[in-house]
Structure formats: structure tokens, C-alpha cells
Amino acid sequence: MSEHHAAPTGITRWLFTTNHKDIGTLYLWFSFIMLLLGGSMAMVIRSELMYPGMQVVDPNFFNMMTTMHGLIMVFGAIMPAMVGLANWLIPMMIGAPDMALPRMNNWSFWILPGAAILLVAPMFMGGDFMAGQGPAFGWTFYEPLSGQYGKLAFFVFAVHLLGFSSIMGSINIIATILNMRAPGMTLMKMPMFVWTWLITAFLLIAVMPVLAGVVTMMLTDKYFGTSFFDAAGGGDPVMFQHVFWFFGHPEVYIMILPAFGVVSMIIPTFARKKLFGYASMVYATAAIAFLSFIVWAHHMFTVGMPVAGELYFMYATVMIAVPTAVKVFNWTATMWKGSMTFEIPMLWAIAFVFMFTIGGFTGLMLGLTPVDFQYHDTYFVVAHFHYVLVTGSLFAIIAAFYYWVPKWTGNMYPPLLSKIHFWASLISVNVLFFPQHFIGLAGMPRRIPDYAVQFADWNYWSSIGGFAFGLSQILFLVIVIKTIKGGEKATDQVWESAEGLEWTIPSPAPYHTFATPPEVK
Amino acid sequence: MSVSKVTKKLGRLLLTAFLFGPAMAFAEYSTLNMTESVSNVGQQMYDLHMLVLWICVVAGVLVFGVIIWSIIFHRKSKGAKPAHFHENTTIEVVWTSIPLIILVAIAVPATKTLLEYEDTTNSDLTIKATGWQWKWEYDYIDDKVGDSKGIRFFSSLSKESNDARQLGANKEFPEHYLLDVDKRIVVPVGKKVRILTTASDVIHSWWVPELAIKRDAIPGFINESWFQAEKEGVYRGQCAELCGKDHGFMPIVVEVKSVEGYKQWALAAKGDASKAAAAAAAASGKSYTKAELMAKGQAVYKKSCFFCHGANGEGTGPFPALVGSKIITGPVAAHINIVANGKPNTAMAAFAKQGLSALDIAAVVTYERNAWGNNMGDIVQPSQVSQ
Numbered sequence: 008m009s010e011h012h013a014a015p016t017g018i019t020r021w022l023f024t025t026n027h028k029d030i031g032t033l034y035l036w037f038s039f040i041m042l043l044l045g046g047s048m049a050m051v052i053r054s055e056l057m058y059p060g061m062q063v064v065d066p067n068f069f070n071m072m073t074t075m076h077g078l079i080m081v082f083g084a085i086m087p088a089m090v091g092l093a094n095w096l097i098p099m100m101i102g103a104p105d106m107a108l109p110r111m112n113n114w115s116f117w118i119l120p121g122a123a124i125l126l127v128a129p130m131f132m133g134g135d136f137m138a139g140q141g142p143a144f145g146w147t148f149y150e151p152l153s154g155q156y157g158k159l160a161f162f163v164f165a166v167h168l169l170g171f172s173s174i175m176g177s178i179n180i181i182a183t184i185l186n187m188r189a190p191g192m193t194l195m196k197m198p199m200f201v202w203t204w205l206i207t208a209f210l211l212i213a214v215m216p217v218l219a220g221v222v223t224m225m226l227t228d229k230y231f232g233t234s235f236f237d238a239a240g241g242g243d244p245v246m247f248q249h250v251f252w253f254f255g256h257p258e259v260y261i262m263i264l265p266a267f268g269v270v271s272m273i274i275p276t277f278a279r280k281k282l283f284g285y286a287s288m289v290y291a292t293a294a295i296a297f298l299s300f301i302v303w304a305h306h307m308f309t310v311g312m313p314v315a316g317e318l319y320f321m322y323a324t325v326m327i328a329v330p331t332a333v334k335v336f337n338w339t340a341t342m343w344k345g346s347m348t349f350e351i352p353m354l355w356a357i358a359f360v361f362m363f364t365i366g367g368f369t370g371l372m373l374g375l376t377p378v379d380f381q382y383h384d385t386y387f388v389v390a391h392f393h394y395v396l397v398t399g400s401l402f403a404i405i406a407a408f409y410y411w412v413p414k415w416t417g418n419m420y421p422p423l424l425s426k427i428h429f430w431a432s433l434i435s436v437n438v439l440f441f442p443q444h445f446i447g448l449a450g451m452p453r454r455i456p457d458y459a460v461q462f463a464d465w466n467y468w469s470s471i472g473g474f475a476f477g478l479s480q481i482l483f484l485v486i487v488i489k490t491i492k493g494g495e496k497a498t499d500q501v502w503e504s505a506e507g508l509e510w511t512i513p514s515p516a517p518y519h520t521f522a523t524p525p526e527v528k
Numbered sequence: 529m530s531v532s533k534v535t536k537k538l539g540r541l542l543l544t545a546f547l548f549g550p551a552m553a554f555a556e557y558s559t560l561n562m563t564e565s566v567s568n569v570g571q572q573m574y575d576l577h578m579l580v581l582w583i584c585v586v587a588g589v590l591v592f593g594v595i596i597w598s599i600i601f602h603r604k605s606k607g608a609k610p611a612h613f614h615e616n617t618t619i620e621v622v623w624t625s626i627p628l629i630i631l632v633a634i635a636v637p638a639t640k641t642l643l644e645y646e647d648t649t650n651s652d653l654t655i656k657a658t659g660w661q662w663k664w665e666y667d668y669i670d671d672k673v674g675d676s677k678g679i680r681f682f683s684s685l686s687k688e689s690n691d692a693r694q695l696g697a698n699k700e701f702p703e704h705y706l707l708d709v710d711k712r713i714v715v716p717v718g719k720k721v722r723i724l725t726t727a728s729d730v731i732h733s734w735w736v737p738e739l740a741i742k743r744d745a746i747p748g749f750i751n752e753s754w755f756q757a758e759k760e761g762v763y764r765g766q767c768a769e770l771c772g773k774d775h776g777f778m779p780i781v782v783e784v785k786s787v788e789g790y791k792q793w794a795l796a797a798k799g800d801a802s803k804a805a806a807a808a809a810a811a812s813g814k815s816y817t818k819a820e821l822m823a824k825g826q827a828v829y830k831k832s833c834f835f836c837h838g839a840n841g842e843g844t845g846p847f848p849a850l851v852g853s854k855i856i857t858g859p860v861a862a863h864i865n866i867v868a869n870g871k872p873n874t875a876m877a878a879f880a881k882q883g884l885s886a887l888d889i890a891a892v893v894t895y896e897r898n899a900w901g902n903n904m905g906d907i908v909q910p911s912q913v914s915q
Contacts, residue, residue: 059705061695067773067845138845145770151747152730152772155875157846229873238748239872244731245746279604281614309733309768310744311751314646318639325631332627333620339591340619342598344611349603357599361592368584375634377641378577380742381562384733384768449559450737452768455776457693459707461559 025109034091041083048076053473068139069456077146099509102189107182115175122168150236150247170215177208191527203268218254252303266403277353278345291330324374355406366394387447413497417515431479438472563737570740651722659732659745662774674791707764716790736765757784812886812910825895886910
């Protein structure tokens, strides 16, 4: 690169950066901070639930913890981490010098901290922190309960900002993928991670405006006398749920599709075998994305829909099992008759396949309307979505970190600590979430701060697992810092049989890459 | 409570956790699997659950088996050489079709059960359950079995559970902790009971696992569902939709009695209700001294107000303090109005509709205006509330 493009230094480097790698790093650090913040709230939740009786916080504070934990993890940890990976990797994977719209890229990141502050700030207002002044209406913010909250405007504007950020990020990703691929890289030659993000970006653009719309209606209901969701004024509280889940269901696929992409990159490398059924993987991803728009009301089977509606949403929902099963079969077939080694990224990827599949099974069970009447709003649901979001999305993000960090920093991760991190996380996360299936089936509702004594045993073990899983992620922080600071030098290829343009550039990746596009055959 | 106190408490909690945790055992409950139901449709739901569970277990064993096989035998350290296949149309068609066929096979019993569950016609007894923050109101509105029509009461968490669930109470747990109420609903065995659910403030959900019934109670909507218990007994459940601060503390208890026992219960309940109504009517006409009103008011405050406004009117979290508040220092009429009719778009409920009599409201308003350093000197009589 020419000299006048040398990297700027100091705080302005990060504030004004238009470099996709810097912005990727910012996203990933933001996400990690949010993960630790949301995780510390989970620790409060598990402390209160460790024993029957109220010991630690009052019920309103507890509700605030579950609410903020969910919102922070979904909007602060998982989504920004995926966007961070997209920023770092997509240009390097398609042979582009940067994102298509670098200035907007800067803006879409720097909106996020402001949104996070708006979201978190009400917790610290009004003096007594332990009284719980923040949102306490659940991450799904159902009306009319959320309408009772006095500081609703903070929440609404935080969501608006998050939406701006996501939409700008998605437009950027779509523009980059569609316009900036190296010559010869046809759509059907793109790495799976790029494919899954292209589809995810379309989902985001489709549903974030819906979310913005629903929170705006809440805002005018609360402050300007409208009655969108107020039955007393002719409005409809169930309509809130329809609009929310029209956003909310695609949202869960937004959090898992890029994870599918990550795992589809890692498994072939360490099985030393091409991804089985590349084309069917692409079609399955697209099919899942399409289905995600037409199944939303399976979150609402108990609201009293007409029976025809319940039947339709049941049939459409269980259909998702087909493309999802295809994906799991493809990963399995990729490993079959491979020549496998088990470096740290592969361990996380295999753990993902196992536990995401468990989350998929419980998803199928939840999709069946008549049994959902028993599962709905219990810990069975909590177990289900933590299997797909923690051992699914989060595990894939961690796998991605271990897989690409040698390319990002030029250093290998510390091998022993990383191994401890994996095994400690794997065991503790199952102690944490597997018993929640049991207590959910046995009848414990979710979002309660205290419970009947028959649920005590498994809650106890769940809490022990929770504390251990939380501690394991402190170890992850240590590993991240150690790897950035030093460690065994990585080669340019890093992994013996990794394929893709990102492995053709030096490690660490120079500040500017692919100023002249590579030729893809 | 300060943050340092919390950390101290957490420390003590962790210590006791490791010492005594595993010793707790409540063997009489099955806490591994779904509760079996005492209704036929509920049992079908349970069977469907078990069917799908086993299908998932078999599918899981097969898929995980293949992966584990690969992990063990197709590893580089054992000299495995990678094969070169990465596509096979036949196998891809086969493994797309198999899940599809299984899904159709599951959909048949699921559809059948759902249609039966949603058929609320020909019921023998209809009860309306209204969710309030945070209690249930029951209204017997139609009865072909006995004479319960017109019975109406509120049902809230039992006093023993309520005392034990206060933050740091450290009390021994009463039997059926958090699953016990002050007044149960009673229904006859072997009869189709239709439950209408609605709510007066936010969304609640009426759930009793053993009766396999869960239906949201939504303001402005009336939802229908039903159960038919085939076995006498007491069945317990709780609110299943987050409804604010005390969502975890509004249980549901259904007592299923023989048809004869049910009829007797209905007769007795009606007698009690008419006596109570007569007493309330008499009370609302009388005049009371300030001391009487203060004593009564304190009792009402403890039962209905202190969860949100604090034991000494100091307020908790988003719920305002009553000490020196504008309502307290303002005119009496506005104070009576907010207690009786609530405040829209907040958690302040309309207590006149929640079973507080004119005397209760007069007493609690008097109490609030003259307790904890509030010193308005007003005395409110029931007759002022009735106006």
C-alpha cells in the first residue's frame, strides 16, 4: 500500500475510521462488553433462583434483570457480534478492498453505544438502584404491561437507534456482496458465510422497520393519546403481539443464519473435505429465511386464535424442521469419511452441531399447537431458546473467534487455556440449561422470581452451571487479551486445508487488503 | 438495600449452596417430565408429547451416532484419508423426504387433539376468570349441574405463602408454597367446565398443568377453553404470562369434588356471599371513629397496597411514595377516586372493582392521610366513598 494510507493512531483512529477491519473490531469489542453486562444480569437471576424464597432482589428488580438480560444479549451481544464478523470477513472473503459504503459503516457502528446508553440509563435513574427503575416488562415488551412503564420513551428511542444501525449495516453488506466480488466469484462460488449473511441482511431490512413501527405505536399510545393497543380505546393488545412477532420470528433467524455460515466454513477445514451439498445448503438457508416470515404466530398459540389459524401456523412451523434437518445432515456428511482433527474452532463447531440440534428438536416439539399449550411460557421454552442462542449462536461466534483470530492478530490463541475454556463452557452450559427442560415440563413458568419447592433441586443445579458458565467467559476475556498481545505466530495459511481468499493474505491481515482484486477461478 | 449488602448476601448464599444444596429432595413430585393430566384431552396431549419426544430421541441417536462414529474412526490421527464426495442427489432427496414423512405422521394426531381441545360446545358449567394485577376473580356464570350461578369472588395468594415470600423473610415454607390461595374454585368431577378468560389491566394467562389448560386472559377479549377432570382432587397452577411485579404470586387452585359435594359447596358459598353483602351494606351506612378507621385502614393497606407502595408508604422502584405525595396532600375526593378507580396506563388498579368495600376504601384513605408522618387530620366515612 502507498504511504499516505498509513493507519491513523489514537482515539480518532477509532472514532473516524472507515476501515472494515477497525469497524469489525469495534463491533466485536462492543458485543463482548454487552455479553459480560448481560451475563452479569444472568448471574443475578440465577442467584435469586438458586433457592426457593426471595433472598437477593425484590420481584420488580428481578423482572428488570430478565428484561435487560434478554434485550442486551439479543440486541447488544449476538447481533453486533455477527455484524462484526461480517465486517471483518466479508471483504476478505470476496476479495474486496473494503465495504461498499465505508462512511455509513462508521455511522452504523457509532450509533450503537448511544442506543445502549439509552437502553441501560433508566436503571440508574431515580436514586435507589436496587428498587429497579429500568424496563421490567420482558424483552418481548408486550402491551399493555409495557404501557404501564413510566420511562417508556427511553426504551422506544433505544430501539429506534438499534434499528437505524441494523438497517444501515445490512444495506452495506448487501451492497458489498452484490457489487464488490472479485472477478470470477459468481454467487454460487461465494463462501457459505457470505451467503448466510446476504440472506440475513435481507431479513434485517424487512423486519427492523416493523419493530420501529411497533415501538412508535407504543410511544404514541403512551404519550399522545392513541389507542393502537388499548382495548378500552378500541385498540387491540393481541395486534401488538402479531406485529412484534412478525419482527421477532425472523429476528431469531437473523441471529442463527450467520452462525450456520460460520460452522459451514469451519467443519470442512478440519474434516479436510469439501462442504457436502453446497447448493442445498444455500437453498436450505433461503427456505428457512422465507419460512421465517410466515410462522410468527406460533409464539402466540395461547392467545385464543381461531382453530384454522392454529392449524396453519402449526403446519408451517414444523415445516422448518425440513431445511434445518438438511443442514444438520450436510454437516454430518461433511465429517463422514473426512480426515478430522480437533483444533479449538472445530471443537466449538462440533459442539454447535450437537446442541443446536437439541434446540431444534425442542423447537419442533414447541411447534405442535396442542402440546405447546403445556410448554408455552415455561422453562421448557427458556431451555429451548438458550440451546439455540447460547450453544447455537454464541458458540458459533466463539468458534469464529478461534478460527479467524490468527488472521486478525497474527497470533495463535493460547492452546491450553483455550482447551480449558471449551470444556468448562461445554460442561457448565449443559448443567445450566439441560435441567431447565425438566422443570419446564414439570410446570415451572418462566419469568418468576420465586417458585414452588418441588422445582428446587434442578434450579439449584442450573444455578451452579450458570455460575460456572459465567466464570468460563471471564477466562475467554483473558484468552482474547492474551492472543491480541502475543502468542505463537500464525502462518498465512493458518489451517492446513482452509480454503478461501482470506487465507491468501498475510497474517495479521494488513490494514488494507485486495487493493487490486484477486482472480477467482 | 445497598449494593454491599447484596454482595454479602450473595456470598452467604454461595456458601450455603455448596454445603446444603444437594441435600434438598422433594421425592413425591415428578420433576423430570410433563405432568400427566386428569382430563382425556390432556392425556392425549401428554401422549403426543411422549411420541414426539421419542421420535426426537431416535433421530438424535441416529444423527449423533453418525457424528460420533466419524469423530472416532474418521480422524487424521488414525490415518483416515479424506474421501472426495461432496454431493449426492439421491441421498439428498431421501433425507429431505424422511423428515417430511415423519412430520405428516405427527401432524395427524396433533390435528385431532387440537380440534378436540378447541371444541368448547356443550359445556356443563361456565366460569369466567378475570386476571388482575395480581389476583384472579372468578364468576360462575352458567351452571347445568347445580346452582352456582352468581357466585363471584377474588382468589389471591394464601397469607402463609405471602408472608414466606417476602424478600429476606427466611421463614419456613408452608405446604404448597406459592401454589395456595385464600379461596379455591370448586368444580364437579366428570363434567365439562368451560373457562372464559379475560383481564382488567394487563395480559395474564390461566394455567393448570394437570388439567392441561392454558389460555391467555387479555383485556378487551374473552377467550374460551375447557377441561373435564375425571378424578377428584386439588389441582394447582399459576399465571403463565408476565404481568408485572407480582406475576409469580398469583396462583390458581381448582378443587374437583363429587357432583354432590359440588352442589353443597355452591349452596354454602351462596349463603356466605349474601351474608357478607348484607354486612357490607350495613357497614357503609355507619359512622366510625378515627381510631377505628386507622386500625381497619392499616389492615387493608397491608393486604392491598404495601406490595407496591412499601410498608411505610416509602414507595418501591417505579411505584411512587405516599409520604407527602400530591394525592395525599390534595383534596380527599381525588384521593378516594384514585384508590377506587385506579389510574389508567399505570399499575394503579381500580380497587373498588377488586372487592374493596366502601368501608375498606374509607379506612385506607384515612390511614394513608394520617400515617407515616402524613398529618392531614381528615376522617373519611364510608358514605363519602359511596357518593
